[in-house]
Amino acid sequence: MPVSPKQARTLKHRSWVAFLVVPPVVFMSLFVVYPILSAFAYAFYEWQGLARGEFVGLANFREVLFGATMAPTVWNAFLHNVYALIALMIIQNGGGFLLAWLLYKEPFGFRFHRVAVFVPVVLSTIIVGFLWKLFLNPNFGIINQALYSVGLDSWAKPWLGDSSTALGALILANAWHFVGFPTLVYLAGMQRIPSEIIEAARLDGTSEWQLLKNIVWPLVAPSTTILFTLLFIGAFNWFEIPYVMVGLDGSPFGSTDVLGLVFYRTAFGNQSASIQNFGLGSALATLIFLFIVVFASMLTLWLRRREIQF
Amino acid sequence: MTAMATSPASRQPISFAFLAQVILIANSFIMLYPVVVMVLSAFKTTGEIFEHPFALPDFTQVGNFAKVLGETAMPTYFVNSIIVTGVSILLILVLGTMAGYAVARYESRTNTFILLFFLAGLMLPLKLAVIPLFILLRDLNLLDSRWSLIVTYTAIGLPSAVFIMAGFLRSLPSELEDAARIDGASEPRIMWSVMLPLARPPMAIAAIQNAVPIWNDFFFPLVFIQTDAYKTLPQGLTTFMGEYTTDWGMLFAGLTIAAAPITLLYIALSRQFIQGMTAGAVK
Known part of the structure; x- marks a missing residue:
């Protein structure tokens, strides 16, 4: 049967569209969708090294959450992720909001300050981690050297070797690394507020604090939503800074252990023990993943509700 | 201003x-x-x-x-980082533009599905699927090679590129296309010669947004690469730092060399960097 010109055109047209769409979709399916779906499946099996063994149902999940050997480590690490999340929300996102407000007023030198605050953001986390590890060195790091030089010898500490300060040091290093990101996202949010609103409030004699609290903060709510969601995801995926600064074991004494380190140790082995367990690793990854998806969507929905249209 | x-x-x-x-x-x-x-x-x-x-x-x-550049493997790591970042960005732009163009310029019932498909990829942290990815790459014989990183980074960066490209291409007026179509230009010709030359700014944003995290990434090389000759700069840096632990002069020189290219590029193009890196969070 001869093909009508219209059919030929649509056929040609369709194959052209398919040519555009199929390669990206196949690529995504193979390297994103398939691995993520497999990650769930793997958690239900026992593994011997790289070989998949028997179906064990929920045994891996039970071991991760309630097992005598693994659960205490997991919960200890989870708690540190929560601490990091709360501290970074205040220091990183809160600090970013205040810095953005100062930059928004375009004071003298604001262009310089805007570029400066973003410099650490472009550096690799590895560089940031090593740099601060050297700076926090108990004997020769510049932090303690600076304390000695101003006579505060008693304040000097082995920051990363003391279990009461190590996690705090990691959190501060992370805040140094990323505070520029919320700063500039908030700044962009503030610049979108119609200037009449702020002018009008100023004419009414609103105080600086009132302006910030009652006008600017509610109007940058969309930026807050996205920044808090990103921080949430980042805090429960936290790996690089702890890995570089304190090592795989979350030393000293597990005081800096986080879920990312536990996952890596479980799945790819501790260098000293060289044990790897893909079943337990997959179960832990699945749990972290579900936790992030459920809570991040709840957080997003809750934060969205307080956004105002203007 | x-x-x-x-x-x-x-x-x-x-x-x-x-x-x-x-x-x-x-x-x-x-x-x-x-x-x-x-x-x-x-x-x-x-x-x-x-x-x-x-x-x-x-x-x-x-x-x-001189010692870092002459006596260590740092130059090799540097070249690997350039290859991995460059090829990944090229693939992200090509594949992202293809999907973005189809979704933005052709009416189809499957468009919503395709967008949702890529949206899911945007939200899911692939880091947590590293075990199956590891096994997949081993089965494809890509483990411990630069390709293992290139395909992973392309997969991570592709969704954001699709959204940036689709968002921009959708905003272009259809008169442009229609005029070319009346002149008898084929669909591929319209895409290549009429539309894509206009799409350079979003391509630059998609490139910067992805290039910085790819250049800086450390997690995937840590899991996928063992051979020193294939290590990227951030991963090579850990090997280097382990070798020279007590030679602080060397350590700081290594860190400086690793930080220099991206820092200098940022200082030269700070506006584009800031725009590109915050593109996902600023609408």
Whole structure:
């Protein structure tokens, strides 16, 4: 049967569209969708090294959450992720909001300050981690050297070797690394507020604090939503800074252990023990993943509700 | 940018403006000083670093840099980082533009499905699927090669590129296409010669947004690469730092060399970097 010109055109047209769409979709399916779906499946099996063994149902999940050997480590690490999340929300996102407000007023030198605050953001986390590890060195790091030089010898500490300060040091290093990101996202949010609103409030004699609290903060709510969601995801995926600064074991004494380190140790082995367990690793990854998806969507929905249209 | 006379700062009391300046200067100092100390220390011997950590060095003393570039594998790591980042960005742009163009310019019932498909990829942290990815790459014989990183980074970066490209291409007027179509141009020709030349700005944003995290990534090389010859800069840096633990002059020189390219590029193109890296969070 001869093909009508219209059919030929649509056929040609369709194959052209398919040519555009199929390669990206196949690529995504193979390297994103398939691995993520497999990650769930793997958690239900026992593994011997790289070989998949028997179906064990929920045994891996039970071991991760309630097992005598693994659960205490997991919960200890989870708690540190929560601490990091709360501290970074205040220091990183809160600090970013205040810095953005100062930059928004375009004071003298604001262009310089805007570029400066973003410099650490472009550096690799590895560089940031090593740099601060050297700076926090108990004997020769510049932090303690600076304390000695101003006579505060008693304040000097082995920051990363003391279990009461190590996690705090990691959190501060992370805040140094990323505070520029919320700063500039908030700044962009503030610049979108119609200037009449702020002018009008100023004419009414609103105080600086009132302006910030009652006008600017509610109007940058969309930026807050996205920044808090990103921080949430980042805090429960936290790996690089702890890995570089304190090592795989979350030393000293597990005081800096986080879920990312536990996952890596479980799945790819501790260098000293060289044990790897893909079943337990997959179960832990699945749990972290579900936790992030459920809570991040709840957080997003809750934060969205307080956004105002203007 | 508003003129200074009408800027929001003009009606502030002096004391507030002063406090703001103090905070901003202190903050910029905290942001930049560690980087400055890193560079200065790279010109010092380990003994000088320990004894005079804050002193200015003799800038003609470039022995540490010569040693890092001449005696270590750092140049190899550097080349690997350039290859991996470059090829990944190229693939992200090609595949992202293809999907973005189809979704934006052709009506189809499957468009919503395709967008949702990529949206899911945007939200899911692939880091947590690293075990199956590891096994998949082993089965494809890609493990411990640069390709293992390239396909992973392309998969991570593709969704954001699709959204950036689709968003921009959708905003182009259809008169452009229709005029070319009436002139008898084929669909591929319209895409290549009419539409894509206009799409360079979003391509630049998609490229920067993805290039910085790819260049800086450390997690996937840590899991996928064992052979020293294939290591990227961030991963190679851990090997290097492990080898020279006590030679602080070398350590700071290594960090400085690793940080230099992206920092200099950022200083030269700060506006594009900021725009690109915050593109996902600023609408």
